[in-house]
Amino acid sequence: MEVRAAGLGMLRVVCLFAVFDAVCLLDSGMLFPRESPSGEVKELNGLWDFRADDSTNRNQSFERARYKKRLIGPVIDMPVPASYNGITQDAALRDFIGWVLYEREVVVPARWISDEGTRVVLRVGSAHYFSIVWVNGVKVTQHAGGHLPFEVEIGSLIRKDPTMPCRITIAVNNTLSLETLPPGKIQYMEDRTKFFVQNIYFDFFNYAGIHCPVLLYTTPKAYVDDISVVTDLDKTGLVKYKVSVQSAAKGTIRVTLKDKDGRSVASSSKPSGVLKVEDVNLWWPYLMHENPGYLYSMEVHLMATDGRSTYEDMYTLPVGIRSVAVTSTQFLINDKPFYFHGVNKHEDSDIRGKGFDWSLIVKDFNLLKWMGANSFRTSHYPYAEEILQMCDRHGIVVIDECPGVGIKDIRSFGNASLAHHLDVMDELVRRDKNHPSVVMWSVANEPASEMPPAEFYFETLIKHTKDLDPTRPVTYITDSNYARDKGAPFVDVICVNSYFSWYHDSGHLELIPLQLNNQFENWYGKYKKPIIQSEYGADAVPGLHSDPPVMFIEEYQNIVLQSYHSVFDQKKKQYVIGELIWNFADFMTVQGIKTIKTGNKKGVFTRQRQPKRAAFILKERYWRLANETGRLGLPPSNHQCHAVKNPW
Ligand code: BDP
Numbered sequence: 218m219e220v221r222a223a224g225l226g227m228l229r230v231v232c233l234f235a236v237f238d239a240v241c242l243l244d245s246g247m248l249f250p251r252e253s254p255s256g257e258v259k260e261l262n263g264l265w266d267f268r269a270d271d272s273t274n275r276n277q278s279f280e281r282a283r284y285k286k287r288l289i290g291p292v293i294d295m296p297v298p299a300s301y302n303g304i305t306q307d308a309a310l311r312d313f314i315g316w317v318l319y320e321r322e323v324v325v326p327a328r329w330i331s332d333e334g335t336r337v338v339l340r341v342g343s344a345h346y347f348s349i350v351w352v353n354g355v356k357v358t359q360h361a362g363g364h365l366p367f368e369v370e371i372g373s374l375i376r377k378d379p380t381m382p383c384r385i386t387i388a389v390n391n392t393l394s395l396e397t398l399p400p401g402k403i404q405y406m407e408d409r410t411k412f413f414v415q416n417i418y419f420d421f422f423n424y425a426g427i428h429c430p431v432l433l434y435t436t437p438k439a440y441v442d443d444i445s446v447v448t449d450l451d452k453t454g455l456v457k458y459k460v461s462v463q464s465a466a467k468g469t470i471r472v473t474l475k476d477k478d479g480r481s482v483a484s485s486s487k488p489s490g491v492l493k494v495e496d497v498n499l500w501w502p503y504l505m506h507e508n509p510g511y512l513y514s515m516e517v518h519l520m521a522t523d524g525r526s527t528y529e530d531m532y533t534l535p536v537g538i539r540s541v542a543v544t545s546t547q548f549l550i551n552d553k554p555f556y557f558h559g560v561n562k563h564e565d566s567d568i569r570g571k572g573f574d575w576s577l578i579v580k581d582f583n584l585l586k587w588m589g590a591n592s593f594r595t596s597h598y599p600y601a602e603e604i605l606q607m608c609d610r611h612g613i614v615v616i617d618e619c620p621g622v623g624i625k626d627i628r629s630f631g632n633a634s635l636a637h638h639l640d641v642m643d644e645l646v647r648r649d650k651n652h653p654s655v656v657m658w659s660v661a662n663e664p665a666s667e668m669p670p671a672e673f674y675f676e677t678l679i680k681h682t683k684d685l686d687p688t689r690p691v692t693y694i695t696d697s698n699y700a701r702d703k704g705a706p707f708v709d710v711i712c713v714n715s716y717f718s719w720y721h722d723s724g725h726l727e728l729i730p731l732q733l734n735n736q737f738e739n740w741y742g743k744y745k746k747p748i749i750q751s752e753y754g755a756d757a758v759p760g761l762h763s764d765p766p767v768m769f770i771e772e773y774q775n776i777v778l779q780s781y782h783s784v785f786d787q788k789k790k791q792y793v794i795g796e797l798i799w800n801f802a803d804f805m806t807v808q809g810i811k812t813i814k815t816g817n818k819k820g821v822f823t824r825q826r827q828p829k830r831a832a833f834i835l836k837e838r839y840w841r842l843a844n845e846t847g848r849l850g851l852p853p854s855n856h857q858c859h860a861v862k863n864p865w
Contacts, residue, residue, distance in 0.1 A: 245442055245443070245463070246442040246443025246444070246461060246647070247366055247368070247644070247647050247648050248442070248534075249602055249606075250338075250340060250434040251532065251533060253530075253531040253532060253533065254531050255436065255437055255529055255531045256434060256435050256436050256437075256531075257434065258432055258433075258434040259323075259326075259432065259434065260430055261297070261323060261385070261430075261431040261432060261433060262430050262431065263296070264294045264295065264296060264297075265295050265296075265297050265319045265320060265321045265427075266287075266288050266292045266293075266294070266319070266320045267293050267294070267301065267318065267319055268283075268288050268291060268292050268293070269301075269313050269315070270315055270316040270317065270318065271309070271313070271315070273412070275314075275315035275316060276316075278316055278318055279316075282354075283318060283386075284320075284356075284388065285354040286354070288318060288320045293305065295426070296569075297321075297427045297431055298342065298426075298427055298428050298430055298431075298569075298573040298574075299426060299428075299569045299572030300425060300428065300569060300570025300571050300572050301313075301317060301425065301426040302422070302424055302426070303568045303570050304568065313391075313425075314392055314403070314413070314414075315390060315391075315392065316390045317388070317390075317425070317426070318386060318387070318388050319386070319388075319426075320384065320386045320387075321384075321385050322384050322385075323382070323383045323384075323385060323433065324382070324383075325337065325383050325433065327379075329435055330372075330375060330379045331379075333376070333438075334437060334438045334526055334528060335372060335436075335437065335438070336372055336435060336436045336437070337372035337375065337435055338369070338433065338436070339352070339357070339369055339370075339371050339385065339431075339432075339433055340366060340367070340368035340431070340432045340433075341360070341366065341368070341427065341429070341431050342366050342428070342429025342430045342602075343363055343364050343365055343427075343428045343429040343601070344360070344387065344389045344426065344427045344428060345363030345364070345391055345424065345425045345571070346361070346362065346363050346390060346391050346397060346425065347359070347361050347389070347390045347392070348367070348387055348388065348389050349387070349388045350369065350386070350387050350388075351387075352374055352383060352384070352385055352386075353374070353375075353378075353381055354384070355374060357369045357374065362397075362398060362637075362641055362644070363598065364428075364598045364600075364620055365599055365641070365645060365648060366429070366602070366648065371383075371433075387427065387431075389425065389426060389427065391415075392415065393415060393417060395628045395629050395631075395634070396631070396633045396637060397637070398621055398634075398638055398641050399418070399419050399597070399598075399622045399623045399624075400418065400623055400624060400625075400626065400629040400634070401415055401416055401418070401423070402415075402416045403415055403416070404416050417623060417807070418622075418624075418625040418626070419597060419622045420817060421563055421565065421804055421805065421817070422565075422570070422804075422805040422806055422807060423807075424570035424805075426570075426572070428564070428573060428601075429573045430573060436530055437521075437528035437530045438464050438523060438526070438528055439462065439463065439464045439465035439468065439521035439522070439523055439528040440462065440519070440530045441460060441461075441462055441517050441519050441530050441531075442462055443461040444458060444461075444515070444534050445650060445651065446458045446515065446536055446650075447688050448536065448537070448538040448539060448540070449540045450497065450499065450539075450551060450552070453493045453494055453495050453497060454494035454497030454499065454538040455491055455492070455494075455538075456474060456483070456491065456492040456493075456494065456515070456536060457491045457492075458490065458491075458492065458515065459489040460488045460517055460519075461488075462488070462519055462521065462530075464521075464523055465519065465521030465522070465528070466522055466523050466524045467521065467522050468519055468521030469519075469520045469521075470487070470488050470517065470518065470519055471484065471517075472485045472486070472487075472490075472492070472515065472516070472517050473515070473516045474492050474494065474513050474514070474516075474536065475514045475515075475516060476498065476513055477498075477511070477512070482494050482495075482513065494513075497538055498511040498538075499511065499551050500512070500537030500539040500609075500612070501550070501551065501612060502550060502555060502592070502612045502613070502614045503586065503612035503613055503614075504589060504612075504843035505550070505553070505555065505591065505612070506612075509611065510537070510609060510610050510611050510612035510654075512536065512537050512609060512610065512653075513535070513536045513538065514533050514534070514535060514536070515533065515534045515535075515536045516532075516533050517532045517533075517534070518530075518531050519531075535606070535610075537609055537652075537654070538653075539551055541656045541657075541688065541690070543690045543709050543746075543747060544747070545746060545792070546747055546791065546792040546794075547747060547794060548656075548710065548794045548795070550614070550656065554846070555614070555656075555846075556789060556842060557591065557614065557795025557796065557797060558589070558590060558592070558795065558796060558839045558842045558846075559585075559590040559591055559592030559593045559795070560588075560590050560593045560594075560800070560801040560821075561593065561596040561752055561797050561798065561800050561801065562581070562594075562595070562596065562600070562800070562801045562802070563597075563800065563801075563804040564600055564601070565802070565804040565805055565824070566824065567825065570805070573601050573603070575603075577826075578601075578603065578604055578607060579607075580826055581801070581826070582611060584826060584832075586611065588821075588832060588835055588836045588839055589835075589836055589839030589840040590613070590839055591613065591614055591839075591843065592614035592615065592797070593615060593616075593797065594615070594694075594751060594797055595615060595616070595659075596618055596662060596694075596752075597620065597622035597662045598618065598620035598622070599617065599619065599620070599645055599648070602648060602649070605617075605649060605652045605654055606652075608652070608654035608655075609652055609653055609654045613654060614654055614656050615654045615655045615656065616656070616659050616692070616712075616749075616797075617645065617655045617657070618659035618660075618661075618662065618694075619641050619642055619645050619658075619659070619661070621638060621660055621661030621664065621693070622661065622662040623662075623663075624661060624664035624665065625664070625665045626665075627665070627668055627670065630665075630670035630671060630674045631670075635677060638674075638678055639677075639678065642658070642678065642682050642685065645658070646658070646682070646685045646686050650686060655689070656689060656690075657690045657691065657692055657709075657710065658682050658686070658689055658690075658691045659691075659692050659712065660675070660678050660682055660691060661675075661693040661694065662693070662694045663694060663695065663697075663714060664693065664695075664704075665697075666695055666703055666705075667697045667698070667701035667702060667703060668703070669703070671703040671704055672703040672704070674704075675693065675703065675707050675708075676706075679691050679704070679707040679708060680707070690709035691707075691708060691709055692709060692710045692711070692712045692749075693708060693712070694714055694751045694752070695711070695712065695713055695714070696713070699740045699743050699744075705740075705743075705744055706744070710746060710747050710749060711740050711741075711744055711746050712748075712751035713736060713740060713749070713750060713751060714750075714751055714799070715732075715733065715750070715752070715753060716753065716754070716755075717729045717732045717733060717753075717777075718755075718777060718780075719754075719755050719768070719777070723768060724767065726773070726776050726780060729777065729781060730783060733780075733781060733784040734787075734788075737784070737788050737793060741791070746792075747792050747793070748792055748794065749797065750781070750793065750795070750796045750797065751795075751797050752797065752798075752799035753796070753798065753799060754777065754778070754798055754799035755773055755777040755819060756769050756817065757769060757770060757771045757773065757819075758771075759823055759827070759829045769818070771829055771830045772830075774819075774830075774831050775830055775834055778798070778831055778834055778835070782796075782838060789846075798821060798831075798835060799819050800817065800819045800820050800821075801821065801822060802821075802822040803817060803819070803823050804816065804817050804824060
């Protein structure tokens, strides 16, 4: 992916054309379900019946085949989407490990059942971690891994007995093993006071349950299954696309690209090709252009026959036209240097845990834009696809991370772990490949990248990801020493986390400039690749003050940030291409005695999204950086006025 500026255009176009010969993804698409003239969507959000299987062997639900009939016993109301951990007063459910069952009866519109030409698809946006789904007691699918969607066609099943209500049962198990992603380990307690505990190697609460919306949606029997789009610029805008259809013996396709005003700017009647867009409106990041996040609409219209009937399907995909490239010192978007001034986030909030919540999402976007953040990293797992759609629309640039966090045990570098990690990357790229906001894949966070197996593991993983998508750079996030790290030769951008004066040399704020400077010089000296400071920060309990500052006090957090900033300001003139604060907001962790925890307090906002003093420091800085590195040319006096302008 490393491209020298001079040959940029040509090499990138070669890349663009190579993409569809890429490694074959999973055998079907995972287009986000959208209402259209040919398809309906029915949300199954709201209250479901819920029961945790607290039997000693955690297996009674299966021994008694509870999914065969309506759930009985201690059944409680459970909202979907939401983590179940924070919903009740029961500490046992908060910390539960094992199977839980969700169940709901759904009224399916009669015409969906009577019309055999309609596919009825059940889709779970995400459930953590392992899921099994039954419809009327019949197993229809299963899925390993949280965060990403899975779906199954159930039309034929519910048509067998249209008089029966459609009873959906979803069993979810949050147990993590050395081969799951993230890995974990169950530890059986010898003293038998507790049956077992879940050990994890990451710093956030292992929230569980159905986290993203559950839907039923329809398509015609012959349908648009997948669309892949890759864009580039070569005086005009180039949109290379490929449409896959299912169950069509014969058919015609019409692809029309429309601008924001609904005007057609390019069209084709081929299932794959390149659309050329004259006078293109490029997709620009927030604060890099006065009209960021420009999206065209690609309407795909299929007329097909399966030999007996004809079907008409329509799918509309938002498309942002932009290019991404990396040199040895720069990250380029649309051939212009892009500097990441942003945050790391979590999907995390009071009560709902990791459950999808529009109010929270929109609030977070308002805070990001208020702060002048132009980017975030989906630490430490993929976020809901609706969040990426917001990023597309608002021009917030995303480093899209898979759940490869806490790979610390050498057994988690084995073949089974690697095979699963490759599958998760397939699923992630399949879901997120068309989002213009996604500019880089991150395959892991702080793995034990100094261990010998890390070399083969990351070489394989990164090569696989580049085969899946040759158009985006790939990285993983390291905290390992530059001399011992085994994966860095394979990444396009070095992403380093460091916590100087926090996890070591505690209290020695004066060491930060020297240590940080060395960190950058060493990594750059060895690899000659651009560097992002992918995490830095300090915990602060809001409202605590002390001078001279001590750890956990707001002033201490501020000085850590400012000391890092002074070095970033030097190094961004050379090869540092971004800074992402750890963390956007405070978030939940397991309980512990090590710090003032429970909860990680490195947020610049509290968990309730109120600013600490650090948020104002970042706001000041990010608007200044936008002015220097973006292309708006805002005079300083305009910062405030842009900051307060409500973009909606
Ligand atoms: C980093 C981890 C992150 C933690 C952070 C911390 O990547 O998940 O939350 O440390 O300890 O190393 O605050």
